[in-house]
Amino acid sequence: MSMALSDRPSADAFEAAGHLERMNRDGYTIIEDFLDPATLRAVREGLAPHFGTHRGRNPFEGLTTERVYTLVARGKVFEDITEDPRLLALLDAFLAPGYLLSASHAICIYPGEAQQDMHFDDSFYPMPRPRGAMGVTMICAIDDFTAENGGTAIHPGSHLWGDVKAELAKAGPPISLEMPAGACAVWPGTLVHGAGANRSDAPRRAFTNQYCPPWGRQQENYFLGVPQEMARAMSPRVQALLGYQMNGSIMGQVTGRHPLRALVEGFEPSVAREPRAV
Numbered sequence: 694m695s696m697a698l699s700d701r702p703s704a705d706a707f708e709a710a711g712h713l714e715r716m717n718r719d720g721y722t723i724i725e726d727f728l729d730p731a732t733l734r735a736v737r738e739g740l741a742p743h744f745g746t747h748r749g750r751n752p753f754e755g756l757t758t759e760r761v762y763t764l765v766a767r768g769k770v771f772e773d774i775t776e777d778p779r780l781l782a783l784l785d786a787f788l789a790p791g792y793l794l795s796a797s798h799a800i801c802i803y804p805g806e807a808q809q810d811m812h813f814d815d816s817f818y819p820m821p822r823p824r825g826a827m828g829v830t831m832i833c834a835i836d837d838f839t840a841e842n843g844g845t846a847i848h849p850g851s852h853l854w855g856d857v858k859a860e861l862a863k864a865g866p867p868i869s870l871e872m873p874a875g876a877c878a879v880w881p882g883t884l885v886h887g888a889g890a891n892r893s894d895a896p897r898r899a900f901t902n903q904y905c906p907p908w909g910r911q912q913e914n915y916f917l918g919v920p921q922e923m924a925r926a927m928s929p930r931v932q933a934l935l936g937y938q939m940n941g942s943i944m945g946q947v948t949g950r951h952p953l954r955a956l957v958e959g960f961e962p963s964v965a966r967e968p969r970a971v
């Protein structure tokens with residue numbers, strides 16, 4: 694189920710300034726009413742068939758945690774959230790125009806899971822810290838986040854840290870991100886955090902979208918992961934967020950043409966038709 698156009702959230706009544714102030718000062722902000730009850734229900738229903746089939750493959754994914762990747766292509770509700778105007782208003786302040794969706798997945802932390810290693814989400818862009826954010830993360834609670842069930846462990850203010858290892862060694866314990874189901878937290882990719890340990894007797898479900906600069910490599914390869922017929926049916930903004938856009942006049946071209954041409958029905962790369970050396 695997806696929202697009717699008229700019910701879609703708008704950025705008009707959204708107080709971006711307060712959120713941006715908190716992101717800059719504390720390294721994160723919480724949008725309490727991010728999902729209305731109908732959208733939260735649609736998210737739960739959309740994810741139900743995917744949960745319960747596997748576990749993470751290493752301690753970072755979480756050996757008692759389940760992840761469902763490429764969420765943006767798993768339902769209209771996830772597409773709509775990916776281009777939510779309130780979220781885009783915050784992204785606009787941190788990332789250059791033409792920013793991309795880098796990762797989109799659901800995370801279910803089962804009881805007994807240990808705390809994930811502390812990390813920051815744009816660490817794979819190897820520019821020294823302290824620095825501005827190269828990415829922005831949104832994590833949305835599908836179940837209430839509590840200190841017991843794995844609410845994300847975060848170090849407020851750590852987005853300003855230089856040497857993360859040295860700072861972690863002298864930092865006190867992290868705080869737990871506690872928020873109700875349907876709320877989301879947004880932070881610059883420099884915030885030091887990790888999924889919390891789940892000491893409760895119920896799973897903690899969430900989903901997260903990460904965004905990166907227009908010149909950055911995305912974590913997920915959406916050209917291969919999202920079938921072209923699905924991408925063709927997405928909104929122009931979501932197509933652009935997946936990478937069907939140019940950055941300047943060169944980056945993103947497909948054999949010298951705009952990448953949106955690759956979404957035209959029947960598209961075949963020109964090299965498939967043209968002479969080829971032996």
Ligand SMILES: O=C(O)CCC(=O)C(=O)O
Nearest residue numbers: 800844845886887888889
């Ligand atoms: O699930 C969470 O609370 C955070 C997960 C996380 O930070 C990650 O997997 O990179």
